[in-house]
Amino acid sequence: MKTYFLFSFLVVLLYAASACSSEDAPEATAEKTYTPGDSLEVIGTLVDTNCFSRDRANIGVDHPHPAPEGQMGPACARFCARQGFPVAVLTGGDPDGKVWILLTNGQVLADYMAGTVRARGLVRSDGILIPERIELKTDDGWTFIL
């Protein structure tokens, strides 16, 4: 009887912990809607979608390689972009910011991964941009790269 009481207590405790953690999540706010064909400018960090979608800590150029699991891949982001994985702009200045996938030649952008970029173009759909111009933030200001 004592065992079952302890078990019930444990289950209740775990569910309570689970519920508390979800209450800590930020409240949903009214999100902006994007219409296809709209002109848009986004500023943020250039990330490779392959590694970043697996772990939002993978923002820099060097990050753990998905295969072999966990092995650090030097210049992994550049490697992914050169392989033809889509690249994206992470906006908002933090890993949970909004991501805009760029429908463009990612191989050309490989050398600029993890850099701050400004992409202007047309909205394909929410989170997807057809860029007409991409600039890199340098010490001299914005430099045209694509």
Added chain:
Amino acid sequence: MKKLFPMFIVALFAIAATMETAPKITVEGTLVDTKCYGMASAMGKPEMAIGNDHMVMKNGKMMKVPSCGTACASMGIPTGVVTEDGKTYIIITSATALKDHVSQHVRVTGEKAFEGGILAGKVEVKENGKWKDVTPGAMM
């Protein structure tokens, strides 16, 4: 305590089952080069870029560019799946590895990633009525 341990494990599994995981999805449709298809869609003429040969404007005239989709995918322009209901999913995989399958009927299984993206775990192409696995090998 010995009786409690297995129950603790069961409870942990029960909690894990309730936790959020990336939703698995499977989408099926035509493989496109997303840039040309996106621009054609913006012009209201998606059919111009659903195949591998695309119509593009050059010197003020529309002209046919053979294997344009393959050329775009070769350059690393993301590939996508256009489903029967017209929805486009950007495939997060090596576009260059799929260049030879542009305009073919494909089935992609993976995890939903960002808005409109799918992190491809498996890519198959339909050939002679059968699904053939063409999942890019590297980094998947």
